[in-house]
Amino acid sequence: MNISDSTINFNISTNNSTGIKVNTPNVSDGGAVTANAQISMAKEGQIFNGKILDITNDKVSIMLDNSKTLYAQMTDAISMNIGDSLTFMVKENNGSNVLIKPYGDGSQAMKDNAIFKILDANSISPTDKNYQIAEGLMKNNMPVDKASMQKIMQQAYKYPDTSIDTLINLNKLGITVNEANISQYESYITNSHQLTQDITNLSHSIIEYNKETVNQIMNQMGVSSQSASDQMISINSNILGALSDNIDATNINVADIIQGIESVPQEENLSNVVNSDNTNTVVDTANQNLTNITNQMSESISKLSERLSIDSTKVEALVKDLSNAGIDESVIKTVVDKSETPMQLLNNINEVLSNGDKLNLTSDNIKEILSGDSYNEVLSEAVKDKLSLKPKDMENPKEIDELYKSMYDKTSKLMDAFSAGANSSAGENMSQAAKSMQQRIDFMQNLNNMFAYAQLPVKLDNNQMNSDLYVYMNKRNMKSTKEEVSALLHLDMDHLGATDVHVSLHGTNVHTRFYVEDELSAKIIDEHMTMLEKAISENGFNLTNEVITREPALATTSNMVVKEMLGDDLEKSVKRYSFDVRM
Numbered sequence: 001m002n003i004s005d006s007t008i009n010f011n012i013s014t015n016n017s018t019g020i021k022v023n024t025p026n027v028s029d030g031g032a033v034t035a036n037a038q039i040s041m042a043k044e045g046q047i048f049n050g051k052i053l054d055i056t057n058d059k060v061s062i063m064l065d066n067s068k069t070l071y072a073q074m075t076d077a078i079s080m081n082i083g084d085s086l087t088f089m090v091k092e093n094n095g096s097n098v099l100i101k102p103y104g105d106g107s108q109a110m111k112d113n114a115i116f117k118i119l120d121a122n123s124i125s126p127t128d129k130n131y132q133i134a135e136g137l138m139k140n141n142m143p144v145d146k147a148s149m150q151k152i153m154q155q156a157y158k159y160p161d162t163s164i165d166t167l168i169n170l171n172k173l174g175i176t177v178n179e180a181n182i183s184q185y186e187s188y189i190t191n192s193h194q195l196t197q198d199i200t201n202l203s204h205s206i207i208e209y210n211k212e213t214v215n216q217i218m219n220q221m222g223v224s225s226q227s228a229s230d231q232m233i234s235i236n237s238n239i240l241g242a243l244s245d246n247i248d249a250t251n252i253n254v255a256d257i258i259q260g261i262e263s264v265p266q267e268e269n270l271s272n273v274v275n276s277d278n279t280n281t282v283v284d285t286a287n288q289n290l291t292n293i294t295n296q297m298s299e300s301i302s303k304l305s306e307r308l309s310i311d312s313t314k315v316e317a318l319v320k321d322l323s324n325a326g327i328d329e330s331v332i333k334t335v336v337d338k339s340e341t342p343m344q345l346l347n348n349i350n351e352v353l354s355n356g357d358k359l360n361l362t363s364d365n366i367k368e369i370l371s372g373d374s375y376n377e378v379l380s381e382a383v384k385d386k387l388s389l390k391p392k393d394m395e396n397p398k399e400i401d402e403l404y405k406s407m408y409d410k411t412s413k414l415m416d417a418f419s420a421g422a423n424s425s426a427g428e429n430m431s432q433a434a435k436s437m438q439q440r441i442d443f444m445q446n447l448n449n450m451f452a453y454a455q456l457p458v459k460l461d462n463n464q465m466n467s468d469l470y471v472y473m474n475k476r477n478m479k480s481t482k483e484e485v486s487a488l489l490h491l492d493m494d495h496l497g498a499t500d501v502h503v504s505l506h507g508t509n510v511h512t513r514f515y516v517e518d519e520l521s522a523k524i525i526d527e528h529m530t531m532l533e534k535a536i537s538e539n540g541f542n543l544t545n546e547v548i549t550r551e552p553a554l555a556t557t558s559n560m561v562v563k564e565m566l567g568d569d570l571e572k573s574v575k576r577y578s579f580d581v582r583m
Contacts, residue, residue, distance in 0.1 A: 042090045045128040052084045087112040122146040136168040175446045184443035195457045196466035198437040203383035205430040207376040212426040214371045229363040242413035248343035254355040317374035325365040342382035388459040496521045512545040522547045
C-alpha cells in the first residue's frame, strides 16, 4: 500500500472501550512514513512496544522500538500519559485499516520488555500467542529458550483449541501432550474427572448394547428360532465373562435342580396361557401366583438383597420376571439362595437360560428376561460392584492397586469381545466408555510420577460416591518431613456436595479443616463432629477442627484444589501440603 496517498486508521483502545477510529495525518517525514508502513504490514495478533512521546488534543505520537515514530489521531479521550511505555497489539488489519489496542497496562512494562527481548533473541515473532507462551513458561519457572518455545508452539498449532496454560502444565508435569491427556487434565481442572461417572457411563452403555443386540437378534431370526436363543445367551455370556472374576462363577447345576421336577404342561406355563379364551381369569391367576412366589421367597430375597447390597425391590422385580417367564420356583429359589455376588447372580441366571430347552423356555421368554428393566438394573449394579471399592477393602492399600488393574483388564476384555459391535451406536458408546476409563487410569498413573494420588470410587450400601486422596509430595524433590504431616481428601457427597477435608498431624495433635459449599453443610458437620472427636481420642490423639464455607465463586467453578496442585503454583502447593505417605 502507498502510504503517501492512502489513509491508515488506528484503533487505540483500552480494554473497556470499543471502536475508536483514528486517522493518520499527512506526514512528509520519511521516518514517520516508515513507522506507519511498518505497522500497516503487521499481522493480526502481532505485539509491539511503544513509548508515548506527545499527546496534543486529539493527536498522539508513539515511538517504536526502532526509534521510528508512529502518528495517530484519536476521536475519543484515552487515559495515556506522555512518557508511558506501553505494549500494543494489532487487533485487525484488513489492508486499508489497522486497528490496534494497548496490551496490558503500564505496570507490565518491565515484564513486557523482558519477554520481547527473549522473543527477539530467539528470533521468534512477537505474536499474541508467542507472548502467552513465553509468559507462561516464565510464570512456571520453566526454561524460556528457543527449543522450549518451539515445542509449545508446535503443540499449540497441533491442538489449536487447547489453552496455552494446559500445554505448559502438561509439559511441566512431564506428561505426554496428546488429545487423551489434554482431555483428562482439563477434566481435573473443571472437577469432572470422577471415576464414578466413568463407571456409570460404562454400566449404561453395557445395558444399551445388551438391549439393542437382543432386539436385533429377535427381529432378524424370529420368536421360535433356537439360533436366536443361542445368540442372545452368547452375547450375555460374553458380557458377564468380561466382567466376572473367579468368585463370580456359576455355582448351580440346573440339571440336578430340575431332576425330579415334573414337566409343566405347556398350556399351564403362565407366560403362554395368557392367550387362552378366559384371559381375565388367567391373568388374575398369573398375578396371584407371582405374588405367592415372592411372598414365599421374601426372606430369601431380603437376605440376597443384603448380601449383594442391591435394593430389595430390584431383586424382587427380577424374581417376578423369572417366574413370569415360566422358570420353576425351585430353580429360582436355588439361584437366589446360592448367589453370593451380584455378578454370580447373573451368571447363575445365564446358566438357567442356557438350559432353557429343559425348562420349556422360548426365545421370546429369554428375550423378555435379558432385555427387561429388572435384569438390566441388576446388571448395572453388578458393574458398579465390580468396579468400586467397599469400605472394608480400603483397609488394605493393595486393594486400590488391584481395583485399577481389574478396571483396566475388564475394559480391555469388553473392547476385545465386542469389537465387532463397534459399527452400532450402542457398541461404539460401550467401547468409548471403556476407553475413557482406561485413559483416566493412565492419567492417574502419570500424576503419580509427581505425587501420590488416588481416586477411590466407593460403594456404600445402595449408593456410590467418589473420593480423591491427594498426597502433596513432589517425588522429584522428595524430602523427609517428620515434624508435621498432612493430607487432603476430596469427597463428592450426595447431601454435602463437594467437600474437602484437610488433615494435619503434629505429634499427637490432629487438626482438621472441612471446606464445604454452604452453611447447611457446615451445620451438619458441626453437629456430628463429636463422633469424630471420640474416634480420634480412642486412638490416643487430640482433635481440633474448623469448618469453612467456601466463597460461592469457588464452590461453583473449577476444582480449586486441583488447579492449585496442577496449575500455576505447583511448587508452593507441594511444599504447603507435603506429608508422609505412610500416614
